[in-house]
Amino acid sequence: MLPIGEAQQKVLEEIPVLGRERLFILEALGRVLAQDVEAVRDVPAADNSAMDGYCLQHKDIAGANLSNPVRLKVVGESPAGKPFTGTLESGQAVRIMTGGLIPNGADTVIMVEDTEREGDFVVCLNDPGFNSHVRFGGEYVRAGETVFKCGDLIGPPEVGMLATLGHAYVYVYQRPVVAILSTGDELVDLDEPFTNGKVVCSNTYSLAAQVIDCGAIPLSLGIASDNIDDLRARLRDGLRADVILTSGGVSVGKYDLVKDTLTEVGMKVKFWKVAMKPGKPLVFGTLGTKPVFGLPGNPTSAMISFEQFVRPALLKMMGRKNLFRPLLDAELAQDVKVSPGRLHLVRCKLFEKDGIRFAVSTGTQSSGSLRSMVMADGLMILPAEKIPFKAGDKIKVQFLHTDNPLSPESHY
Ligand code: AMP
Ligand code: MG
Numbered sequence: 001m002l003p004i005g006e007a008q009q010k011v012l013e014e015i016p017v018l019g020r021e022r023l024f025i026l027e028a029l030g031r032v033l034a035q036d037v038e039a040v041r042d043v044p045a046a047d048n049s050a051m052d053g054y055c056l057q058h059k060d061i062a063g064a065n066l067s068n069p070v071r072l073k074v075v076g077e078s079p080a081g082k083p084f085t086g087t088l089e090s091g092q093a094v095r096i097m098t099g100g101l102i103p104n105g106a107d108t109v110i111m112v113e114d115t116e117r118e119g120d121f122v123v124c125l126n127d128p129g130f131n132s133h134v135r136f137g138g139e140y141v142r143a144g145e146t147v148f149k150c151g152d153l154i155g156p157p158e159v160g161m162l163a164t165l166g167h168a169y170v171y172v173y174q175r176p177v178v179a180i181l182s183t184g185d186e187l188v189d190l191d192e193p194f195t196n197g198k199v200v201c202s203n204t205y206s207l208a209a210q211v212i213d214c215g216a217i218p219l220s221l222g223i224a225s226d227n228i229d230d231l232r233a234r235l236r237d238g239l240r241a242d243v244i245l246t247s248g249g250v251s252v253g254k255y256d257l258v259k260d261t262l263t264e265v266g267m268k269v270k271f272w273k274v275a276m277k278p279g280k281p282l283v284f285g286t287l288g289t290k291p292v293f294g295l296p297g298n299p300t301s302a303m304i305s306f307e308q309f310v311r312p313a314l315l316k317m318m319g320r321k322n323l324f325r326p327l328l329d330a331e332l333a334q335d336v337k338v339s340p341g342r343l344h345l346v347r348c349k350l351f352e353k354d355g356i357r358f359a360v361s362t363g364t365q366s367s368g369s370l371r372s373m374v375m376a377d378g379l380m381i382l383p384a385e386k387i388p389f390k391a392g393d394k395i396k397v398q399f400l401h402t403d404n405p406l407s408p409e410s411h412y
Helices: 004-013 156-164 203-214 228-240 258-264 299-317 371-375
Strands: 020-024 053-056 070-078 092-096 108-111 115-118 121-124 146-148 169-173 177-183 217-224 243-247 268-272 283-287 290-295 327-332 343-353 356-361 378-382 394-399
Touching: 004 268, 004 283, 004 299, 053 070, 053 121, 092 121, 146 156, 177 203, 177 228, 203 217, 203 243, 203 299, 217 228, 228 243, 228 258, 243 299, 258 268, 258 283, 258 290, 290 299, 299 343, 299 371, 327 378, 343 371, 343 394, 356 378
Parallel strands: 070 092, 177 217, 177 243, 243 290, 327 356
Antiparallel strands: 020 169, 053 092, 053 108, 070 121, 115 121, 268 283, 283 290, 327 394, 343 356, 343 378, 378 394
């Protein structure tokens, strides 16, 4: 049986990065840039004021204070968006608002709070220092500068910066379409009668949710019964997808036909069975250049296998550099039984006590129960060669959240 790290490596070796598409910047949120982005102009475009106040020549008010105020003649105003067109001379001031352009001749802004207005004059009660409260043209970004590199992830600040730079469209990596086929004679879909001996097909939905969560596009192929003709026909429906996921039918039961059917339609098996619990019977191969994942049928095994193999693969296809979940250090809050031979991924909750982060099992680890996934903050990574695992042992936890369940309260 293949160790999980090697299996993950074998998967990633087969995964191509997809091509580019051109998107409006807001639609590019969460995507990865497939181009460098150069600034086409300075930001700010010109010198402007960071405060409401008066702009002036610093030498006129050098050393001003309450017992030594300086009077200047107010000769106009420079609100944001409507520049003062004249040239400011010594002894003059121009009323200026935040974002207003600094007129020719001025070099410094004094805050309105440090002045008193007397008719056409302003009295400066303070010396704010040369150039104070002036935001210089190009101070944030210089025209021609490379602001983003190919491979950068686009979050809200990047969207804002692209807008600031005047870019409406950018090239990003495409999103893969992921075909999802559930298999099993016992499965009924949500709109079918639920009779004795049947099982509601949940994998189609949990896997589609995981696909969407990665930023990829699910394509449901419905449920195939455990016969080769139906499996073959439905797999054909999935051929337009970039990735094919099946669940169920990859174990060694009499009706586990998925691996053989995939091979028959041309899949090259790269590996079958991984030394992990849950998720052992996973099969991975390629159909042409298309990656195919035959995930185990048990709902938790399917989800955990997706986390270890499919998620990093989809992220790689979309050009992401960070393919893996955060890995946290934690201390075991209890003994955990681990059988030899396989790496165990134990669903766990995290909690903090006296500054130490502890991991505790969510209880039953039956791979049929989604309950333990619903409760989990993460997965304990327990390599078999390190058994036994005792309370107090230092372990690693694969963290499955994007927020922090350990400190849900506000930071302030
Ligand atoms: P299999 O790998 O086909 O033997 O399936 C293992 C277990 O997972 C069986 O108990 C199946 O009923 C269950 N199972 C398989 N596929 C699904 C599915 N799509 N939704 C929910 N349970 C499933
Ligand atoms: Mg089955």
